Amino acid sequence: xxxxxxxxxxxxxxxxxxxxxxxxxxxxxxxxxxxxxxxxxxxxxxxxxxxxxxxxxxxxxxxxxxxxxxxxxxxxxxxxxxxxxxxxxxxxxxxxxxxxxxxxxxxxxxxxxxxxxxxxxxxxxxxxxxxxxxxxxxxxxxxxxxxxxxxxxxxxxxxxxxxxxxxxxxxxxxxxxxxxxxxxxxxxxxxxxxxxxxxxxxxxxxxxxxxxxxxxxxxxxxxxxxxxxxxxxxxxxxxxxxxxxxxxxxxxxxxxxxxxxxxxxxxxxxxxxxxxxxxxxxxxxxxxxxxxxxxxxxxxxxxxxxxxxxxxxxxxxxxxxxxxxxxxxxxxxxxxxxxxxxxxxxxxxxxxxxxxxxxxxxxxxxxxxxxxxxxxxxxx
Amino acid sequence: xxxxxxxxxxxxxxxxxxxxxxxxxxxxxxxxxxxxxxxxxxxxxxxxxxxxxxxxxxxxxxxxxxxxxxxxxxxxxxxxxxxxxxxxxxxxxxxxxxxxxxxxxxxxxxxxxxxxxxxxxxxxxxxxxxxxxxxxxxxxxxxxxxxxxxxxxxxxxxxxxxxxxxxxxxxxxxxxxxxxxxxxxxxxxxxxxxxxxxxxxxxxxxxxxxxxxxxxxxxxxxxxxxxxxxxxxxxxxxxxxxxxxxxxxxxxxxxxxxxxxxxxxxxxxxxxxxxxxxxxxxxxxxxxxxxxxxxxxxxxxxxxxxxxxxxxxxxxxxxxxxxxxxxxxxxxxxxxxxxxxxxxxxxxxxxxxxxxxxxxxxxxxxxxxxxxxxxxxxxx
DNA sequence: GTGAAAGCGCTAACAC
DNA sequence: GTGTTAGCGCTTTCAC
Numbered sequence: 001x002x003x004x005x006x007x008x009x010x011x012x013x014x015x016x017x018x019x020x021x022x023x024x025x026x027x028x029x030x031x032x033x034x035x036x037x038x039x040x041x042x043x044x045x046x047x048x049x050x051x052x053x054x055x056x057x058x059x060x061x062x063x064x065x066x067x068x069x070x071x072x073x074x075x076x077x078x079x080x081x082x083x084x085x086x087x088x089x090x091x092x093x094x095x096x097x098x099x100x101x102x103x104x105x106x107x108x109x110x111x112x113x114x115x116x117x118x119x120x121x122x123x124x125x126x127x128x129x130x131x132x133x134x135x136x137x138x139x140x141x142x143x144x145x146x147x148x149x150x151x152x153x154x155x156x157x158x159x160x161x162x163x164x165x166x167x168x169x170x171x172x173x174x175x176x177x178x179x180x181x182x183x184x185x186x187x188x189x190x191x192x193x194x195x196x197x198x199x200x201x202x203x204x205x206x207x208x209x210x211x212x213x214x215x216x217x218x219x220x221x222x223x224x225x226x227x228x229x230x231x232x233x234x235x236x237x238x239x240x241x242x243x244x245x246x247x248x249x250x251x252x253x254x255x256x257x258x259x260x261x262x263x264x265x266x267x268x269x270x271x272x273x274x275x276x277x278x279x280x281x282x283x284x285x286x287x288x289x290x291x292x293x294x295x296x297x298x299x300x301x302x303x304x305x306x307x308x309x310x311x312x313x314x315x316x317x318x319x320x321x322x323x324x325x326x327x328x329x330x331x332x333x334x335x336x337x338x339x340x341x342x343x344x345x346x347x348x349x350x351x352x353x354x355x356x357x358x359x360x361x362x363x364x365x366x367x368x369x370x371x372x373x374x375x376x377x378x379x380x
Numbered sequence: 381x382x383x384x385x386x387x388x389x390x391x392x393x394x395x396x397x398x399x400x401x402x403x404x405x406x407x408x409x410x411x412x413x414x415x416x417x418x419x420x421x422x423x424x425x426x427x428x429x430x431x432x433x434x435x436x437x438x439x440x441x442x443x444x445x446x447x448x449x450x451x452x453x454x455x456x457x458x459x460x461x462x463x464x465x466x467x468x469x470x471x472x473x474x475x476x477x478x479x480x481x482x483x484x485x486x487x488x489x490x491x492x493x494x495x496x497x498x499x500x501x502x503x504x505x506x507x508x509x510x511x512x513x514x515x516x517x518x519x520x521x522x523x524x525x526x527x528x529x530x531x532x533x534x535x536x537x538x539x540x541x542x543x544x545x546x547x548x549x550x551x552x553x554x555x556x557x558x559x560x561x562x563x564x565x566x567x568x569x570x571x572x573x574x575x576x577x578x579x580x581x582x583x584x585x586x587x588x589x590x591x592x593x594x595x596x597x598x599x600x601x602x603x604x605x606x607x608x609x610x611x612x613x614x615x616x617x618x619x620x621x622x623x624x625x626x627x628x629x630x631x632x633x634x635x636x637x638x639x640x641x642x643x644x645x646x647x648x649x650x651x652x653x654x655x656x657x658x659x660x661x662x663x664x665x666x667x668x669x670x671x672x673x674x675x676x677x678x679x680x681x682x683x684x685x686x687x688x689x690x691x692x693x694x695x696x697x698x699x700x701x702x703x704x705x706x707x708x709x710x711x712x713x714x715x716x717x718x719x720x721x722x723x724x725x726x727x728x729x730x731x732x733x734x735x736x737x738x739x740x741x742x743x744x745x746x747x748x749x750x751x752x753x754x755x756x757x758x759x760x
Numbered sequence: 761g762t763g764a765a766a767g768c769g770c771t772a773a774c775a776c
Numbered sequence: 777g778t779g780t781t782a783g784c785g786c787t788t789t790c791a792c
Binding site for chain 2: 005048050051052053054055056057058063065090091092093094095096111114115118119122127128129130131132133146147148149150151152169172173196199200202203204207314315318322326358359360361362363364368371
Binding site: 398412413441 | 761764767768770
């Protein structure tokens with residue numbers, strides 16, 4: 001197969017020029033006489049030459065690679081040793097229904113951000129190195145991150161996928177751009193790309209009040225320690241206050257971002273006939289749980305109860321009724337992160353960048369009732 | 381911020397040893413006296429030293445990075461320049477219902493494979509470099525791949541994401557592992573990881589005949605130029621023949637893997653009252669289209685018509701009824717690809733590996749009717 | 761066990 | 777324009 005890999009020297013010899021010309025011909029073609037360039041190119045593809053990335057990076061002091069670090073806990077379960085075996089058959093399995101597992105959606109979120117990074121990174125002629133930084137303990141994570149940081153020009157880090165101390169360490173070596181959130185004590189220090197949770201929720205509430213003239217709310221909250229959850233709640237309160245509704249009169253139910261808990265809570269409401277006019281949920285999963293409990297209880301959405309979610313996961317769209325939600329531009333989060341990184345790389349001493357991407361309030365049946373229906377079987 | 385990055389020399393000086401000892405202490409700690417090792421470690425974290433990946437790779441002649449190359453055409457549409465702007469608001473949008481876009485599922489497939497690669501790559505202490513190899517023309521693709529190939533120890537390539545000629549080029553430099561399919565003329569030459577399309581479909585058909593005693597089939601086929609489609613059809617025929625049904629008596633409808641086309645075709649069947657007992661679809665999207673048309677036409681699934689799909693996309697599970705399908709182990713495809721690559725790297729001169737992952741036949745309501753339902757609100 | 765020194769393959773002054 | 781040369785930061789013989 002791949003015998004000895006040809007180097008600049010081989011190319012230079014083959015073309016009868018110096019290695020400098022070869023290098024120039026590749027980096028700055030216009031600084032080389034067309035004739036020699038042709039010579040060199042001929043030699044290059046005669047030899048099948050490809051420059052060594054390592055050597056280039058070492059000499060040029062830049063790798064052209066951006067690292068993406070996000071920890072994703074989903075995978076831990078089935079992480080047994082994977083052994084290659086060419087089993088020669090198809091298994092059969094009865095597949096009983098089960099609730100959509102909540103963590104699957106996390107994955108979706110990450111996938112989208114990753115995709116955005118890939119996209120933008122590619123557009124700019126850079127490479128992307130990905131690291132999910134799985135289970136490891138704090139020490140392992142730090143080591144993992146350390147390995148990566150030696151290979152990249154900059155590191156994009158998903159919020160809370162790495163301990164703050166490690167972050168500081170990484171940052172001594174390369175620029176770091178945070179996604180979604182930065183260490184609270186140092187918010188001003190990191191470049192940051194995030195999404196306007198607060199404004200999205202505020203807008204949603206204002207819309208509900210203005211359009212549907214409702215004022216009997218309940219809030220289904222996520223975990224107390226989630227910054228997202230907190231910001232959404234703040235936006236919720238702002239929205240209410242801006243319409244002269246006192247947020248303190250609105251009951252909060254804590255469902256920890258969980259379908260099941262939200263479902264139970266709502267069942268209970270239904271049983272007690274204690275149902276608010278609007279149930280604002282801090283994420284889509286909970287909204288789905290709420291909807292199911294309501295529907296099963298014979299409550300109509302949105303005629304009896306308006307339900308809203310947050311995030312814009314795909315289930316919010318496939319559910320019946322579809323859920324009004326605040327959709328996060330996940331893909332663009334990734335793109336923005338890369339763009340920010342590129343700016344930082346070009347301008348190492350600039351002030352910290354902090355950009356906030358707008359969210360989109362998607363009005364759907366769970367709040368608006370029947371919507372315009374076009375394009376039914378149009379899509380041939 | 382990140383001032384001068386410390387090097388081995390700095391560490392050596394700080395610790396009062398030679399750079400060789402520093403290097404050894406990192407690579408083969410046991411070859412260094414514990415005392416000096418301690419000295420060195422102290423110096424290392426006093427300086428915040430991180431070895432340069434480029435230099436390591438260059439000297440060690442290996443990068444520890446595996447490249448993943450998959451072209452994904454989904455993104456082309458909205459690929460306008462992305463500019464950073466900190467728009468300070470949330471947009472509102474009426475969001476009318478629309479069919480699940482078919483390409484979204486491709487993405488899902490890629491995401492899963494990618495995730496599998498990431499997982500396995502991480503488990504083995506390697507890094508993963510991803511490249512979606514977007515729109516470029518053939519020449520651009522080749523160049524893109526060329527850039528990547530200089531930075532990695534091996535390249536995992538998704539079937540048909542790169543022209544065959546380029547593949548040959550890449551292969552001169554590093555080992556290449558193909559995913560899903562290899563160039564037909566050279567199938568024996570490439571390491572290959574794939575899925576048993578044929579066996580899966582055969583098993584499915586056999587199950588249907590054996591369990592439901594049906595023999596009145598129709599086959600909804602994908603595009604003629606899809607190898608997957610072809611293999612599935614072959615499996616379909618095999619299954620029938622093994623049960624003494626002549627495949628030639630079974631009508632084929634070509635719906636090009638498209639929801640919409642399958643939908644139209646089925647509507648037509650319904651209108652003409654010309655409906656088979658079983659509709660075997662070459663992928664899930666088409667099965668979904670079929671189901672919708674049948675359900676809208678008042679036909680019961682599976683009592684009147686059994687419908688089956690292929691792939692195991694998430695919609696096959698969220699649909700009502702859930703679709704019996706042959707699920708591909710996408711995640712494991714990625715893991716297997718990385719494993720194969722690692723083996724190849726360790727053993728450059730071994731015979732080409734070709735492994736085939738088993739698929740899983742998931743029996744669900746669209747063929748079996750009511751299934752055991754447990755775990756309803758168990759998941760607290 | 762440890763140090764000196766020779767590369768790894770490239771880029772970028774600096775001469776010519 | 778083109779060639780010469782000195783690194784880039786590390787690994788790895790080879791002596792000691």
